[in-house]
Amino acid sequence: MSGTKKSLPILFAVMFLVMVGFGIIIPVLPFYAENVGASPTQLGFLMAVYSLMQLIFAPMWGRISDRIGRKPVIMIGIFGLSVSFFLMGLSSQLWMLFAARIIGGFLSSANMPTVMAYVADITTPEDRGKGMGMVGAAVGLGFVFGPAIGGIFSKISLSMPFYIAGTSSFITFFLVLFLLQESLTKENRNEVHSENASLWQSFRGSLSILFILQLFISLSLSGLEATFAYYAAKKAGLGTVTLGYLFMIMGVAGAIVQGGLVGILTKKYGEGVVIQIGIIVSAIGFGLILLIDSFMTAAIFLTIFGIGNGVIRPSISALLTKKSTSGHGSATGLLSSFDSLGRIVGPPLGGWLFSVAIGLPYISGIILSIVALILYQMYTLKSKKIASTN
Structure with missing residues (x-):
């Protein structure tokens, strides 16, 4: 180290x-x-x-x-x-x-x-x-x-x-x-692999739930990203330049939290607590977005969402690499794959929901967040069950 x-x-x-x-x-x-x-x-x-x-x-x-x-x-x-x-x-x-x-x-x-x-x-x-x-x-x-x-x-x-x-x-x-x-010594390069190890070796046991959790988080985020410009224009009359400022504010706030707060919180409380806090805060953010009526409310509510969402991925990555026995690269590669799946499905799904009713992508974001919370509880229960049988 x-x-x-x-x-x-x-x-x-x-x-x-x-x-x-x-x-x-x-x-x-x-x-x-x-x-x-x-x-x-x-x-x-x-x-x-x-x-x-x-x-x-x-x-x-x-x-x-x-x-x-x-x-x-x-x-x-x-x-x-x-x-x-x-x-x-x-x-x-x-x-x-x-x-x-x-x-x-x-x-x-x-x-x-x-x-x-x-x-x-x-x-x-x-x-x-x-x-x-x-x-x-x-x-x-x-x-x-x-x-x-x-x-x-x-x-x-x-x-x-x-x-x-x-x-x-x-x-x-x-x-x-x-x-x-180089971070990986030659001695460590092959020690976690056997001749018939599967590419999906990381996707097993309780860890499989964390990958699915990331998929739901990615789905909800990409649905918001695909529709928020239209939503903010209809609800608060915001234009492209103003939207650029909004996403800049959200990005800076998220970066500050990720660069500083994630490390402090995970060290003190553990990744599991931070993941759950992140999901709850982003769900609150989705709910608040439904109340947007001006640039100020949009900036505040989008930032709340961004802070909550921003702490989830680093915490899931940290937890996976701690628990996985199939190699750090295999675990993080599979996590990126599930994240990408959410980014493929999320925008058209969000667009379709928006066409039905403009608030639906954010209501669905709340629902997906609740599902993610339930999934994390399932992960903890399954992990305890596996640990008790070993």
Whole structure:
């Protein structure tokens, strides 16, 4: 664990830069795709295909990192991300844009699970939540600054943000190459694997419930993200610029909580308590969102939701890597896969619910949160039952 103090800040910088790259293209991609002939439906598929690649390949990359080490897999992920951004910037036809997104989704799905596995390698069980929270904070801040940068450079040309994102990722690749040390010793690389170990080995016993819990949390969050712009416009007359400020406020608040509070709370009370508090606070946030009537109420209520939601993923990651015996990469890869599944299903489901009644995505968010709480109780009961029989 001696490399913890040195490696965590480097990992923070790496994930921040990776997510800045993601964020840069967010405000530009719909207009860029439209320019090369994409319809709204095709744009939806263009967004979804990236998450689909993450869903399929994140467990594979996590497992590979258990075998060959974290550093080379992180480098593959970041290099692939850089290449995909440049390919998108060069795309003049829709199929080229789809090809770039597929390549980017396939290779960059290595990043998140491997970085989380790296954190698990270099932290003690007591400090695991703090390390996972720092990664979450880097992700949140990257999404705060990225879209602002993308918006500024899109004024030069619509392709410029993609080149900026590609360059940023390329620089990050060299940051990993020269500054990040390998966290997984050769002795530890194969000790958790047998010849016939399944890719889904992590999905067994009581731990399987935690993966499903993450799916429900991801479903509720992505449903909100897909519909909130329309909801805020109807309820409070908020425009795109104001919405940008709202998500920036939520992102900063979430990053602060993840970077500081998660570590303190998990160390004092344990991940289970923090997961449950997070679910309850985000459920309250969903309920409050139904009462939005101005920018101020939107900012406060969305931030309450963001704080609650923000502590859940790092705490689940920390708990999984503590309890799983199939390798940190396998566990975090499978978790990323379930998160991606929620991000694929959530937006169309949220959109459909919104079309039925504008408050339904947030009422369903409350219901999904209650289900998540019940799932956690099931996890604790099943864990105790397994422990008592051993």
